[in-house]
Amino acid sequence: VTTRQALSDMVVTISESELRAPFIMYGEAKSVTISATERVAMRLRRLVSQIEVIMNDERYTIASAQLFNGAKSCYLSPHRDPVTGKSLTPPGERYNGAQISLGNDSRVARLFTLESFSYDRTSDSENTDPASDQSIYLIVRLLRDGRDWGFFRIDPADYRGEQLIYRNGLYQVYVKEVRGDGYYEIEEAKANKATNLVLEYAQD
Numbered sequence: 001v002t003t004r005q006a007l008s009d010m011v012v013t014i015s016e017s018e019l020r021a022p023f024i025m026y027g028e029a030k031s032v033t034i035s036a037t038e039r040v041a042m043r044l045r046r047l048v049s050q051i052e053v054i055m056n057d058e059r060y061t062i063a064s065a066q067l068f069n070g071a072k073s074c075y076l077s078p079h080r081d082p083v084t085g086k087s088l089t090p091p092g093e094r095y096n097g098a099q100i101s102l103g104n105d106s107r108v109a110r111l112f113t114l115e116s117f118s119y120d121r122t123s124d125s126e127n128t129d130p131a132s133d134q135s136i137y138l139i140v141r142l143l144r145d146g147r148d149w150g151f152f153r154i155d156p157a158d159y160r161g162e163q164l165i166y167r168n169g170l171y172q173v174y175v176k177e178v179r180g181d182g183y184y185e186i187e188e189a190k191a192n193k194a195t196n197l198v199l200e201y202a203q204d
Contacts (some may be wrong), residue, residue, distance in 0.1 A: 011090050012047060012114075018098040020110040023048050026076055026167070045168035047074055048112045051156065052172045053140055055107040059197040060149065062142045062177055065109035067097035068190065070136055071116040074167070083112055087117050087166065104146060111138065118163040135163045138173075139189050142182060150182025151189035170204040 011025055027044040053065060072095045079088045093123040098108055102109060138154040157163045165171060177198035183189040 006172050008078040011073050012076055014095070014114065019114070023112075024076075038154045046192055047076070047165060047167050048114055048169060049165050049169040049185070051113060051138065051165075052170070053109040053110045053111075053138065054155065054172060054174050055142075056105075056174055056176050057146060059144050059152045060107075061104060061143045062102050062106050062109045063104065063143050063148070064099055064136040065111060065138060066099040066102050066138045066186075067113055068137050068139065070097055070145075071095075074114040074116075078167070086119060087115075087164070089116050101181045104143060109140060113165060115167040115169075116163070116165045136165065137194075139186055141186075142178065144178070149178070150184060151184040151186045153189045153192065153194040154180075154197065154199065155194050156201065158201065158203075172202040172204070174202065 008157065020077065023046045025044040025046055027042040029040050029042045032040050042064060051067070053062060055062060071089050072093045073090045075088070075090060079090075080086060081088055097111065097113070100109065100111065113136060116136055135155065135157075139151055139155070140154065141151050142149040154172060155163075156165070175197055178196060180196035182196065
């Protein structure tokens, strides 16, 4: 039991490429009296968030999914810039998640990531190399009627172009329409801009 000030600079760092349960949780309680008998009600929140990719077109399924450029660490306590008030991710190394194979009939892919905030995303700029973007992105391999349809890049972002993934959140990416083939190799999808997918985002 300690104060927000004491927790503010504590950082949790993952050591593997795949986040798995049980997840570290964080909570706060106000006006607590420490005693041997009193119980303290506290709402705990996971430090991780879940991103779901959901296929709306029944002709397509998701064969595999992978998260790239995820935050390798996050603050134990929610951390904000004292000047701007913006939520912060600790500076440092990013990581690529393990590829998740889903078989031939899955229309939902679920991936986990530590909270991550990117306010100056540049991957949609005509003059910027997507490989230099420091935001989280996903690569999914789609099948159409059981046949390989290629690799597709997804760059989750809100209507402002910002990528704000808060702890304990659920972020859903609906694939409303597939307008063409994906990339033949996963490295092509990583190095190029997202293409041929019509997406809709939801946050819970």
